[in-house]
Amino acid sequence: MNFILLSVLTWLATCHCSNERGEKNGDHCDLLKQWLESASVSVEIGKQGFHREVIITVELSPAVLSSARVLLVNRWPRGVFIDPYQLASLRDQSDWQTLLDSAIDLEAPAHKTSGFVSYVFPTPDDPTRRRLKVTIPVHGRYHEPSSVGETFTSVFIQPPELLLRDDKCLQLNNFEPHTVVDAPCTANNSSTCPWVKIQQHQVVLYGSSQNM
Numbered sequence: 001m002n003f004i005l006l007s008v009l010t011w012l013a014t015c016h017c018s019n020e021r022g023e024k025n026g027d028h029c030d031l032l033k034q035w036l037e038s039a040s041v042s043v044e045i046g047k048q049g050f051h052r053e054v055i056i057t058v059e060l061s062p063a064v065l066s067s068a069r070v071l072l073v074n075r076w077p078r079g080v081f082i083d084p085y086q087l088a089s090l091r092d093q094s095d096w097q098t099l100l101d102s103a104i105d106l107e108a109p110a111h112k113t114s115g116f117v118s119y120v121f122p123t124p125d126d127p128t129r130r131r132l133k134v135t136i137p138v139h140g141r142y143h144e145p146s147s148v149g150e151t152f153t154s155v156f157i158q159p160p161e162l163l164l165r166d167d168k169c170l171q172l173n174n175f176e177p178h179t180v181v182d183a184p185c186t187a188n189n190s191s192t193c194p195w196v197k198i199q200q201h202q203v204v205l206y207g208s209s210q211n212m
Helices: 023-038 084-093
Strands: 002-004 040-046 051-059 068-076 096-100 116-122 131-140 154-156 161-166 179-184 192-197
Touching (some): 023 161, 051 068, 068 131, 084 096, 084 131, 116 131
Antiparallel strands (some): 051 131, 068 116, 068 161, 096 116, 161 192, 179 192
16 A cells, blocks of 8 residues: 655635724734734654554744634545544643544455544643644555455545634634634534634645555
């Protein structure tokens, strides 16, 4: 199986914030605007074989407040899976939490399962941190035997979507060209909140392939 490394070097865009709810709300919308203009994401694939690591690094603007939040949405192909038991064992060692959109069958081969979505919530212990780093362990699934003698299958790992919100920015209608989407509020419940999804402005892809 080949893993194709995809890396997003920058996600840059502009937006407009509303001050209709007063100066306090406007200040937080201005902060959110700074994030949208300067946030960047990079992705690497680590380790070898069927057991890999997807390393995601988010760079933020210098001004960070406790009310600001980051959400990474990964849409995984059916050729890989995340072990929820492994995630649970890493919870005390990590400064991020993950919510999966469906149950994961650890034993199913790729052709008998489907893709899934993970929601990763970085939770830095220092509110002034500009860099958030997440290392997600992923595992390759077995594939159906080839009828034409192929010895490997390519699995494409897409870069994550970057969603931002500030609990004190209440006006999210004027953030074009970005879109407002509903996504889980936290990793601990199923309620949804509005998030601003950064539109891709520039994407640079590079990578290598390795047999598994």
